[in-house]
Amino acid sequence: MGFSDWTPQYTVNNPVMDEHHQTIFKMVNQLHEAIFAKKAKESLGVIISSLMDYTERHFAEEERIMQQHNYPGYLQHKAAHEHLSAQAQEFKLKYMAGDNTISSELFYFLVSDLLVKHILNMDKKYAPFLKNAPSARAECMLQNASVYP
Numbered sequence: 001m002g003f004s005d006w007t008p009q010y011t012v013n014n015p016v017m018d019e020h021h022q023t024i025f026k027m028v029n030q031l032h033e034a035i036f037a038k039k040a041k042e043s044l045g046v047i048i049s050s051l052m053d054y055t056e057r058h059f060a061e062e063e064r065i066m067q068q069h070n071y072p073g074y075l076q077h078k079a080a081h082e083h084l085s086a087q088a089q090e091f092k093l094k095y096m097a098g099d100n101t102i103s104s105e106l107f108y109f110l111v112s113d114l115l116v117k118h119i120l121n122m123d124k125k126y127a128p129f130l131k132n133a134p135s136a137r138a139e140c141m142l143q144n145a146s147v148y149p
């Protein structure tokens with residue numbers, strides 16, 4: 001049991017997107033454990049960079065799927081991704097330029113804004129649109145195989 005775990009309430013009715021979200025939760029837990037274990041700044045920096053890279057690729061894939069299925073909230077969702085990415089980048093730069101203690105603000109942002117608020121408030125809104133598209137699962141799996149070898 002991690003600090004914050006994916007539970008079925010977070011499902012977006014798409015197995016590939018659910019898998020991505022589960023991975024993001026795991027990476028946030030990994031970061032939490034590393035902070036708790038007082039790992040060196042370099043180690044935490046590597047975890048933060050991996051988490052941000054994975055999240056960026058997830059956002060791109062999610063946007064591709066939403067666009068492909070003509071999700072009406074696509075532009076608003078894409079803007080929310082861009083806002084989260086910019087915030088994450090700002091936190092990372094501040095952290096890398098600052099002292100060896102990770103800001104509690106950064107962790108609050110990852111758990112609250114990225115995981116809970118974004119997935120619960122925004123990602124779940126596209127769930128019915130993908131669920132009703134019969135080819136969504138097969139398309140996502142094919143794409144996933146090529147983007148995440």
Ligand SMILES: [Fe+2]
Nearest residue numbers: 062118122123
């Ligand atoms: Fe999203």
Ligand SMILES: [Fe+2]
Nearest residue numbers: 021058062123
């Ligand atoms: Fe997502």
